[in-house]
Amino acid sequence: PQNLPLKGKQVIVSAGPTLERIDPVRYLSNFSSGKMGYAMAEAARDLGAAVTLVHGPVALPDPSGMTVIAIESAEQMLEAILSRYDAADYVIKAAAVADYRPKQAAQQKVKKQQGDTQMELERTPDILATLGAQKTHQLLIGFAAETNDVETYALDKLARKNADYIIANDVSKTDRGFGADQNIVTLYGHDFVQHFPSTSKRALAMQLLETIIAQSGVAK
């Protein structure tokens, strides 16, 4: 039917932060609430898709009518998505994935020492770039959270990570981005750009998906 353009399509959405363990009681993470990713997942469901939501630790209830997979780390998020990637038609990466993790998570609680300390960090896998490198038929939609030079970095991510669209948000302000109920974004495609003024994340998610579907056609 006309109002269910994603009927028969498989959509994977990632949402929320990742959590990278330092020791049994400490971790590195970020302020992503999961709201933007959950809104994207719900919009895809409402457009008829079979949705898998892969999320890091958030305080939101599981949305109905989709498969929900809770993970903790960037590594686990990569595994959960990669194992379902072949069957996917769309992948939407709204998660705020940690870029670094402690090089070695301690098995026991790290004791405090006299004076300052340092922690060695290593890069986590870049999930979006990995998906971009392995892309066959999937439409790959990333986000870009920036505090400055939003357009430059968004276009760089579009090209470098082999994404089809990047949804860029300015996260230097408190009325949008991390934690807020509304967002202000710019959608960048290859030879396509559209600005979306301040809107609730729920309404925005629907507008973004409808725009992407209208632009790219429904994936075969």
Ligand code: PMT
């Ligand atoms: O969760 P909310 O509180 O609602 O906030 C929403 C949001 C601000 C988190 C969301 O709108 C957003 O911008 N998500 C992406 C945040 C981010 O990590 O941006 P980035 O510019 O660091 O990463 C770019 C893209 O690469 C993202 O699609 C990210 O999921 C992906 N990435 C990043 C690092 C990594 N190791 N693997 C990745 O896949």
